[in-house]
Structure formats: structure tokens, C-alpha cells
Amino acid sequence: MNAVGSCWQPTRRPSSAHRQQGGAKLRPSAAAARAVRPARWQRPGWHTPQRMVNPVAAAAAQQQEAPPPPPPLPAAPAAAAAASCAAQDADLSTALSLANIRQTLIRLEDTIIFSLIERAQFARNDAVYQPDAIPVPGLRPDGRRYSLFEYLLRETEQVHGRIRRYTSPDEYAFFPGDLPPLVLPPITYEQVLAPCALVNINASIMDMYLEHLLPEIAAPGDDHNYGSSAMNDVTVLQALSKRIHYGMFVAEAKFRKQTAEYSELIARQDADAIMELLTDRAVELRVIERVRLKAATFGQDLEVSGAAGGANGSGGSYKVRPEVVAQLYEQWVMPLTKEVEVQYLLRRLDGDGGAAGQQAQQQQQHGGGAAR
Numbered sequence: 143m144n145a146v147g148s149c150w151q152p153t154r155r156p157s158s159a160h161r162q163q164g165g166a167k168l169r170p171s172a173a174a175a176r177a178v179r180p181a182r183w184q185r186p187g188w189h190t191p192q193r194m195v196n197p198v199a200a201a202a203a204q205q206q207e208a209p210p211p212p213p214p215l216p217a218a219p220a221a222a223a224a225a226s227c228a229a230q231d232a233d234l235s236t237a238l239s240l241a242n243i244r245q246t247l248i249r250l251e252d253t254i255i256f257s258l259i260e261r262a263q264f265a266r267n268d269a270v271y272q273p274d275a276i277p278v279p280g281l282r283p284d285g286r287r288y289s290l291f292e293y294l295l296r297e298t299e300q301v302h303g304r305i306r307r308y309t310s311p312d313e314y315a316f317f318p319g320d321l322p323p324l325v326l327p328p329i330t331y332e333q334v335l336a337p338c339a340l341v342n343i344n345a346s347i348m349d350m351y352l353e354h355l356l357p358e359i360a361a362p363g364d365d366h367n368y369g370s371s372a373m374n375d376v377t378v379l380q381a382l383s384k385r386i387h388y389g390m391f392v393a394e395a396k397f398r399k400q401t402a403e404y405s406e407l408i409a410r411q412d413a414d415a416i417m418e419l420l421t422d423r424a425v426e427l428r429v430i431e432r433v434r435l436k437a438a439t440f441g442q443d444l445e446v447s448g449a450a451g452g453a454n455g456s457g458g459s460y461k462v463r464p465e466v467v468a469q470l471y472e473q474w475v476m477p478l479t480k481e482v483e484v485q486y487l488l489r490r491l492d493g494d495g496g497a498a499g500q501q502a503q504q505q506q507q508h509g510g511g512a513a514r
């Protein structure tokens with residue numbers, strides 16, 4: 143049985159994260175945490191693995207903005223367990239509602255667009271991406287030097303990995319094989335995704351960014367702002383990676399809604415038909431128009447343009463042209479998200495769908511190879 147639908151039970155056994163080498167986690171809202179954990183399990187300690195609600199559940203609960211319920215009165219153990227199961231089932235079903243997942247994707251649009259605007263203030267600075275142009279400590283396993291950009295991305299993952307970032311099921315490292323040991327006690331997440339949540343397409347995201355997106359958003363030339371450029375590259379890439387890998391949660395929600403249809407296509411391993419079934423062109427068109435409008439709104443240089451330019455990018459002066467953002471979504475972000483969805487769904491019926499899923503995912507994230 144797929145553990146997604148089963149009740150979470152508190153446990154004191156060491157979590158799978160003990161076996162991993164890395165990992166920051168979005169903080170679940172207090173309301174979300176209350177919804178899934180009895181109060182006595184809420185205090186983290188070094189010797190008690192922390193149980194946390196999946197970030198998707200936390201985001202869904204935050205979006206609902208309901209005032210936190212009063213703490214429950216003590217109940218008989220069986221009744222308390224049943225109430226806890228019911229609360230968790232409700233929480234997971236809210237978390238896996240497509241509407242809630244799409245709200246998270248919409249929020250991530252803001253993060254992506256703002257990060258692009260930040261990077262766009264600096265020149266392209268090609269030296270940042272050339273392995274020997276700026277000497278940085280350390281060598282890749284193949285003996286070549288890291289570029290400054292690779293160095294900063296990897297070092298950022300080292301720090302964030304120590305505080306559990308990559309144990310979270312919605313965070314994927316670009317250098318998953320190099321993640322360090324945790325300095326925070328490990329967390330065991332609720333099982334939302336199936337064991338096939340092993341998809342990591344960060345290598346493709348990095349290629350897309352360096353080859354297509356960066357040349358569009360940064361002016362050619364060298365302004366010597368190497369550190370700032372690389373810092374902003376890291377922010378853009380992390381935001382894109384999170385958005386695109388969210389495709390696994392989208393896929394899980396869609397699978398649950400149309401289990402019979404997807405199961406048949408999965409049995410045939412028909413990737414094209416799965417792609418067709420999961421594609422919602424009306425939603426895609428709305429996404430493209432919305433990001434175009436957001437880029438026009440967030441990125442308009444009011445001092446230069448004076449009166450507002452058109453949202454199609456033809457009018458005023460923009461820090462990042464709205465058309466570039468629209469194209470980014472149409473040509474890259476949505477196709478890569480759907481690629482993640484298809485890859486996940488093709489393997490959705492493998493294994494038992496239970497605890498092994500996230501363990502496997504976390505082990506892969508902390509035991510695989512560098513993205514490039």
C-alpha cells in the first residue's frame with residue numbers, strides 16, 4: 143500500500159536521514175505542524191529525530207490561513223490516534239490538491255522573477271563560468287578546476303546541506319554526491335511521494351541557464367562584479383530547480399485524481415501519452431501571461447520609462463524584458479517541469495510506494511554524483 147494515504151505515527155527509531163550526508167528545510171507553519179503531530183512530539187531534540195510535515199503540506203496549510211485550532215484536550219490513546227490519523231489524512235489531501243500545488247508554483251514565480259532581475263543588473267561576466275579564469279580552491283573529481291560559479295554553488299550546497307536543506311523532499315542539490323554531514327538533527331518527513339521520487343534534472347537546468355537564459359538577461363561584457371554575479375546565479379538556479387522539481391508533487395496529485403488512466407499508460411510505459419494526459423494547455427497559457435505581467439510589473443524601471451510600458455515588453459524600459467520571462471516559462475520551465483512529471487509517473491507503480499520512497503530520494507540526493 144502506498145504510505146501516502148496511511149497515518150503517520152510518531153516513532154523514536156533513528157530516521158533514514160541518519161544515513162545521509164547532508165541536507166535546510168522550509169519551516170512548516172505552526173498550524174501545519176499541529177495538524178500532524180501530537181504536542182509531545184513537537185519539541186526537537188538531538189536524540190529524537192524530528193518529524194515534520196512535508197513542505198507541500200505546510201505551504202497548503204499556510205495558504206488556507208485558518209487560525210490555529212485550540213490544543214486538543216487529552217484523549218484516550220485509541221481516540222487520540224484516530225484523531226491524529228484523520229488530521230493527517232486531511233492535511234495530506236489538502237497538500238496534494240492540485241489547486242494548492244499550483245498556488246505554490248505561482249508563489250515561486252515571484253522568487254524566480256525577482257532573482258532574474260537581481261542578476262540582470264550585472265554584466266554577463268564570462269570569467270565567472272570559465273574554469274581557469276578565476277582560481278578557486280579545490281578540483282573536480284575529473285581533475286579540472288571549478289569555475290567560480292561552480293565553486294560558489296557547490297560551497298553554498300555544503301553550508302545549506304549541513305542544515306538539512308537537501309533532506310527536504312522539495313529541494314534538490316546540483317552536487318548531490320558531495321553533500322556534507324548534517325549539523326542539525328535529522329528530520330523524517332511524511333511520505334507524500336512514491337519511491338520513484340528520484341528525479342534530479344539539475345544538470346539540464348544548469349545547461350539551460352548558462353546557455354540560454356543568462357545570455358538573455360545579462361548584458362554582454364565584464365563589469366568585474368564576479369562575486370555578485372555568481373551569488374545571484376546561485377539564487378536563480380536554486381529557485382528554478384525547486385519550481386521544476388515540484389513537478390513530482392504535481393504528478394502525484396494528477397496520478398491520484400486519474401489513477402486508472404495513468405496506471406494504464408504507465409503499464410505500457412507510454413511516455414508520450416502520459417505527457418499528453420498531464421498537459422493542461424489552458425493552465426500553461428495562463429502561466430505565460432501571468433509571468434509576463436509580473437515581469438513587467440516587478441521589473442519596470444519607472445525612473446527611465448516614466449509612464450508604464452506595455453506588458454508585452456514592447457513599451458518602457460525593463461530590468462528583464464517580460465518577453466524573456468514569458469519565453470523562459472514557455473520554452474524551458476514548463477517543459478522541464480513536465481519532463482519531471484513524466485519521469486516520475488513512468489516509475490510511479492514501481493515498488494511499494496511507502497517509506498522507501500523518500501528514503502531512496504534522500505539517499506540519492508546525498509549519494510549521487512555532481513550535476514555536471
Ligand SMILES: C=C(O[C@@H]1C=C(C(=O)O)C=C[C@H]1O)C(=O)O
Pocket residue numbers: 244247392420421422423425426429475476477479480
Ligand atoms: C504543473 C502542471 O502541469 C503541466 C505543467 C504546467 C507548468 O509547468 O506550469 C502547467 C500545466 C500543465 O501542462 C499543472 O497542471 O499545473
